[in-house]
Amino acid sequence: MAIVTFSSPLMHKDKAVYAIAGDTKTALxxxxxxxxxxxxxxxxxxxxxxxxxVSYDDPETKKAIMLTDKExxxxxxxxxxTAEEIENAEVNDMPPRYRLACQFIARDENVTISFTGTPGGx
Ligand code: FES
Numbered sequence: 610m611a612i613v614t615f616s617s618p619l620m621h622k623d624k625a626v627y628a629i630a631g632d633t634k635t636a637l638x639x640x641x642x643x644x645x646x647x648x649x650x651x652x653x654x655x656x657x658x659x660x661x662x663v664s665y666d667d668p669e670t671k672k673a674i675m676l677t678d679k680e681x682x683x684x685x686x687x688x689x690x691t692a693e694e695i696e697n698a699e700v701n702d703m704p705p706r707y708r709l710a711c712q713f714i715a716r717d718e719n720v721t722i723s724f725t726g727t728p729g730g731x
Pocket of ligand 1: 652654656658659660709
């Protein structure tokens with residue numbers, strides 16, 4: 610079970626929710642279920658509205674990074690991922706700082722997800 614903590618200036622205080630192990634819910638789906646107002650449009654990794662910053666509570670427990678070509682492309686267009694971060698994700702399983710909430714799935718690791726509330730503006 611992973612604890613996902615959402616943090617945003619739009620929220621009175623941070624909110625921690627549980628992501629069940631083996632669950633394939635995206636951070637966006639988890640946020641919606643818990644009435645956390647991450648902006649979104651396409652839900653498909655194309656628009657970049659759901660940009661989030663992800664930090665790992667315990668970097669040692671990081672799992673394989675699922676970064677699709679679509680997500681890489683959108684993050685690149687937003688200027689939120691470097692070629693070095695892409696290589697690090699693919700070769701060393703080092704997660705990039707920014708992700709798309711509609712693509713990111715928290716697995717067993719505890720994470721904090723921050724967003725500004727401005728579409729694409731994390
Ligand atoms: Fe469009 Fe996530 S909602 S990229």
